[in-house]
Amino acid sequence: MIGMYDDVVLSFSESKAEEAGMARSMTAFGRCSDIVGGKSITVELKSVNNRFLDCNSRVPRAYGAVEERIKPYLQSRGVVRGKVDVFVSVIRIDGGETELALDGEYLRRYIELLRQMRDEYGLRDDISVMTVAANRDIFTETESGATEQDTEDIMSVISRAVDTFIAMRIAEGENICRDLCKKLEHLGALVGEIEREEPRMNEAYRARLEAKLRAVLEGRGAGAPDEARIITECAIFADKVAVDEETVRLRSHLDAFGAALSSDDAVGRRLDFLVQEIGREINTIGSKVSDVHMTDTVVEMKSELERIREQVQNLE
Known part of the structure; x- marks a missing residue:
């Protein structure tokens, strides 16, 4: 078995990277960006060592159906271990409407912390709408009318990002x-x-x-x-x-x-x-x-x- 890889030359297409049949590294990065169905979609994956598969996804709220499919999809591609972070960005460029919503739970907790700071450090009580509104995280932007086709468009970009992700896992492996x-x-x-x-x-x-x-x-x-x-x-x-x-x-x-x-x-x-x-x-x-x-x-x-x-x- 010694030196068994000396003459091995990896040659695989990204779409078939997982078929190479070789030990993979748990550390990798993958990315894909494309315009599909009037949407600019960018997907990034990065992973580090972990005993089990721990998948954390950040997907725009309007596309929650996508988030539910990411981990099972990774498992179907043979990813069984590692801490994997998946970031998905979707920007409509076809004139689709964007809705601005208030994250009530986040806002409530944010105001509580402001008051705690005021009381604990003797700060001046000047909490106002403008003070709170300065924190952009209290607002969420959602795309109205997200469809099943939107989900499939995003998954197609995720699939290509996973291709590059797995290719790097194999190369590092x-x-x-x-x-x-x-x-x-x-x-x-x-x-x-x-x-x-x-x-x-x-x-x-x-x-x-x-x-x-x-x-x-x-x-x-x-x-x-x-x-x-x-x-x-x-x-x-x-x-x-x-x-x-x-x-x-x-x-x-x-x-x-x-x-x-x-x-x-x-x-x-x-x-x-x-x-x-x-x-x-x-x-x-x-x-x-x-x-x-x-x-x-x-x-x-x-x-x-x-x-x-x-x-x-x-x-x-």
Whole structure:
């Protein structure tokens, strides 16, 4: 699986970006602006990392039906994780009527806060209509007679904005996957160092243990030590510091990690789980080894794994 993306060249049309079948980044931006049905429509999407799909939309009130469709539409396009903010602007350019309305709830709260400021800070009581009217947020502009066709026009622009949004997610995901493959290859090389050094470490540990055991027995004046017993005891204790099982499991986790990177599914959570499992095996190896060189290798493995963990957090 190592280097599996080296020869991959992404080529996809924006309208089919989600069909590329590759791990995606959760960080992306998309935008589309067009004039449709006498309306100037602009849609922007931006997203950051999040454990689940959290979609926040800002749509003109007259087009509330659009807001209800945005999250399900994103899900239908394969967006399953990330905090996504969607901004929709609609300006009529065909002479449609605009109605100005008062946001009563906002106005009530605004006046309450003004009075609170007056009482708390001893300000002069000069709250007037002109004072309140200076805050443009108390007014809302709505387009009269919003139709189903208006909704479809806006959704068509949203669809194209999502095309660019997903294209960026895939492009960023490819970059992350390339980087993860390099880090995975380095981690695999470090596991190889552990595997090569383990026999030497085990033999050195067994020799030290045997020498200490002989010294203890001879110090007690117990006569000639039982060679078979010494060899057996040393073998038992030496087995406790063997890390071959851990390296086998590490290899398995690294293979699973590489396979997940090429999956069509959202793999961020699976990769996060594998990072935890890899970390557990590395920690176990670290607790068993006493050789200075192998200890340094374990420290380097932990550092590389932490860099992998940071990148995995960006994947959907």
